[in-house]
Amino acid sequence: MTFFKNTYWIKRIAIIISLLIVSFILWNTYIFFQKFKQEERGKIEIFAAAFKELASNSDLNENTNLINKVYQTIEDTPTILVNKNGTIDLHRNIDSLKATNPKYLQEQLNIMKAQNEPIEIEYFGVTQYLYYRNSDLLYKLKYYPLALLLILALFLTIAYMMYKSSKVAEQNKLWTGMAKETAHQIGTPLSSLLGWIAILRSENVNEEYIVEIEKDVDRLSTIANRFSKIGSVPKLEQQNIVDITKSAFNYLQSRSSKRVTFSFTTSKSELNSNINTELYGWVIENLVKNAIDAMQGKGSISLQIQETPKHIKINVSDTGKGIAKSQFKQIFTPGFTTKKRGWGLGLSLSKRIIEDYHKGKIFVKKSELGKGTTFEIQLEKV
Incomplete structure (x- = not known):
């Protein structure tokens, strides 16, 4: 008991530590992001100051080395210079081909307005606003x-x-x-x-x-053999599906209430497939028993065997309470049951026997609440 208690707390401590580490990384990333964003704005402000100095100082008009050097510090940051009337005067680091489209430039300007406050530039009575977008690294x-x-x-x-x-x-x-x-x-x-x-x-x-x-006694022997095969790969042999199915069907018919009507039909008297007789018979019995339970001991059960060029189809139908469409797949989950008494293993075992051992398919073909259900099994024909 002490071991399980220790394991319980170790798991939770590990989860708490992991969450703290992740929170620490996220917080530091956020701090770094804000710091980098401030540094980027500082570069833009220096560029704006250099631009203002160049525009207002006639001595610098002949030498633009200063602004070019400052510009190199923001060469990854798209910028747009807008005048007081909102008209775009200049843009940098924006795709030259796309920038020929005024609509594209306006879209970029709207993005910049949403991301950052503009930097105001004034000289000789002229007022301009420098907008900028986050750099690729910041993105x-x-x-x-x-x-x-x-x-x-x-x-x-x-x-x-x-x-x-x-x-x-x-x-x-x-x-x-x-x-x-x-x-x-x-x-x-x-x-x-x-x-x-x-x-x-x-x-x-x-x-x-x-x-x-x-x-x-033979029945008990069959049950014991079925249980002994669980967990191991069963041996498959070519058998007549019709005979095996009819035998399992008739066994339950003879031991069921007379208020239940049984009907068995087949397209041929011999249809062969590679199966394990005991496990396959178990699946048929599970489906028929579930049908009897769904009808509460009164109604009709029909079993039909049909063939296609490659498969044998076994349909088991009843006139029971039906299954909601949302539960068509859920009913095959181990432990799921709608009965007051039951372990919910019959259909999950049937699915494993048919799909894992026989490489076939089993599913709810159709069902309607209050009218009945049809299960279908598909096996390869040989």
Whole structure:
């Protein structure tokens, strides 16, 4: 118990430290961004002062080296000089081809107005306003925190997926162990039952009773074999789908309420596919049992087998309460159930048997609340 408590707190401390580190990086990035922005404005103000000095001093008109040197410090920063009337007098560091379009220049000016306050330049009664846009480096620095957050989100997503995957693997391992242990435990009384059947025969007990007991013993043996195959790759053999399906269907029909009507139809008497007989029969039984439960023991169940050039389709339909469309995929999730009593494993096991072991498909073909549901299984035809 102490170990789990320590692990609990270690995880939370690690999360808190990670959040503090990320917050520290984001805060420092913000401080650096603001400082760099101030430095950039300082350069623009120096450029504006040099421009004013050049415009107001006639001695400097013959030598523009000063303003050129100052200009080199902002050569990555787009600028637009606007007069008092709002007309653009000069622009720098803007695409020369696009700048021929007055509309483009106006768009750039609007961007600059939104980003930074203009710098006023006055000389000889002339008033101009110097607008500037953030440099490319400042743009990159602005979106750096967003990139950092995206990387962090990606990292957390991967960590969560790995954690979830490990939990699912752990749960699957647990279910597999329980299934195999169940199969092992069933094996012991089965051996005893076979011995008792032999004794009953030697005592000249009515053969009809013994035959029925043998059927139940065979059924228990089948269940034990099914559980023993969970977690291991089953052996697939070419079998007649029609016979295997009909056998599982008839077994439940003989043990169900007379108020349930059963209907079995097939396009051919022989349709072959590579399957594991016990596991496939388990899927059919799960679907039929769910159908009986959905009808609350009264209604009709129909099973149809059809073929396409490449596949065999098995449709199991009922006249039960139906399934909401939003739950078509959710019902195959382990643990999900709409019953008051149930573990929610039947359909998830069926999906694993059909899709993982037999490389087929199983899904809700159609369903309508209050009218019934149709499940479809697709298997490759051989």
